[in-house]
Amino acid sequence: MAKKESCLLILVKMLILVSILIAAVVAAFFYLREQLNGYFNRGDTIEVPDFRGKHLLQVYKDKPGDLVIDKPEEKFDIRYPKDFVIAQYPDPGTRVKANKKIQLTISLGSKLVNVPDLCRRNLRESSLALLNAQLVEGNRAYIHSQKIERDKVITQSPLPSMPQGMQGKVDMLISLGTKPVKVPLPNLSGKTLNDAQTSITAWGLKPGKVISRRDSTRAMQIVISTFPAPFEPVAEGTTVDLLVSAGNEPGNAKPGEVDRFEFTVGASPEPASDNPKVKEGKPPTEAVGDTGPSAPRIFIADDSGTAPKTPEESGVPGNPVSPVSPATHESTQISFVMPDGFMPKEVKFFQVSSQGRTQVYSGTHKPLDMIKVPVPTIPNSKVQIYINDVPIEERPVE
CATH class of the missing domain: 2.60.40.2560 (Immunoglobulin-like)
Structure with missing residues (x-):
């Protein structure tokens, strides 16, 4: 029992001595470092400025006269334009002796790649081509085109094979297809409902909603007006709603539902001048011998x-x-x-x-x-x- 206590006591003493020794070595290191630094760096010291993110021209303007700029490394970096500082050594704020070299890492800008040809490609193919070329899609603009199919690229900026920085943007002009041709809608007023719907289908239009209202001056199922209005330009496939007469019946028109229709009012029954x-x-007469109009x-x-x-x-x-x-x-x-x-x-x-x-x-x-x-x-x-x-x-x- 006495032997065990003696061994434990010896172990504790050894740990204490080792800890004291380590503390003494660390203290001696920092003391000697301070003394050596004071000995070798006697005289004035200079604080290193922060050159990161600055252009080389600005670096040479801002640097103290007693520092020397060194450029040991240049590399591509999409974060910094060409000739801008990426990193430096010593770090900003460090105090150094005069004529100390400051090592800078300079950006070469983005690595240049060739822009792929996107013309006549659809949007999915264009996106894949840009991804493979390490580029990204820029702005889109749309116009009608008689030559290029809908949703395909008409032209691009930059043009194909031109150099562009990695992750640079490529704008695209995209086709909306052929511009729809619009023609005036013929006047269907006065036709029967069946004839009007047949004509609408024959013209490449779509018969729409049929609304009826009371009109004692017209027989039942006679067209009063259309929406779009007569002679209004319409494209192929446009839906045409019809307003028809219900005779003396109330019809199915809801309040305000007929406001979008335009009505043509006929001549008044009262006598009026038939000629202007x-x-x-x-009228003025022509001069004698006048050969003009x-x-x-x-x-x-x-x-x-x-x-x-x-x-x-x-x-x-x-x-x-x-x-x-x-x-x-x-x-x-x-x-x-x-x-x-x-x-x-x-x-x-x-x-x-x-x-x-x-x-x-x-x-x-x-x-x-x-x-x-x-x-x-x-x-x-x-x-x-x-x-x-x-x-x-x-x-x-x-």
Whole structure:
């Protein structure tokens, strides 16, 4: 028992002596280091600046005059542009003697790779090509193209085979395919529902929702209007909704459901002048011997209630002009000159407003005739002008 206690005591003493010895060695090391540093670095010392992330030109401007810049290493690094400092030794803040060399690691920028050719490739193929070339996709822009299929690349920036830094961006211009052709939607008003739906299908359009409302002036299943409106440009595959008459029945139209339809109001039952009146009674006559075209004639649609003139009396061949019922409130005059040509043509004026779509004038005129039509002044309304049922012009009513 006594032997065991003696051995344990000896072991403890040895551990204490070893610990004291180690502490003495460490203390001696730091003491000697301080003494040697003071001996060898006698005189002024310089604090090393932080050169990391700076361009070489800036480094040479900022460095103290007693330090020497050394560039032992250069390497590619996508984080730093070319000629920027990546790392340094000694570290910033270290105090060194004069003429000490500061070793810098300089960036060569991103490693250059060749841009792949993405033209006529789809988006998936383009993404894989960029990934394999260590590049990334940049901005996308889309336009219609007659030559390149939809969702394929038309062109790119940078162009194929041009050098680009690793992980650089490549912008792409992508095709939306052929631009859809739009044509005016024919007027289906007055047709039966079956005929209208058959025509819509034959034109490459889609019959849409059928809405009916009470209209005692039309037979049942007669088309009143369409959405899109008549003569509005539509593309192939457009859905056309129909508003039809329910006769004296209430119909299935819900409140506000017919607001999107434009309505064409026919001529008033009251007698009205069938011909526009020539300004000041007579059209201007041509000068004798004048070989040029006749001067434009000015017509004013009015509601004088006079008996309609014959085509010969009005000076306009063909059917007489048939203006619609007059406006009941303040009006604005719309002037329009017939385009040049050879044959008389039918002209129609439609006013579109929150109250619907109203035909305000209809007549047949020769080329270069000037037509002046009084139009009711309705806020936020517009006038659509048609020649032979083809939309020509649209003007706001001011």
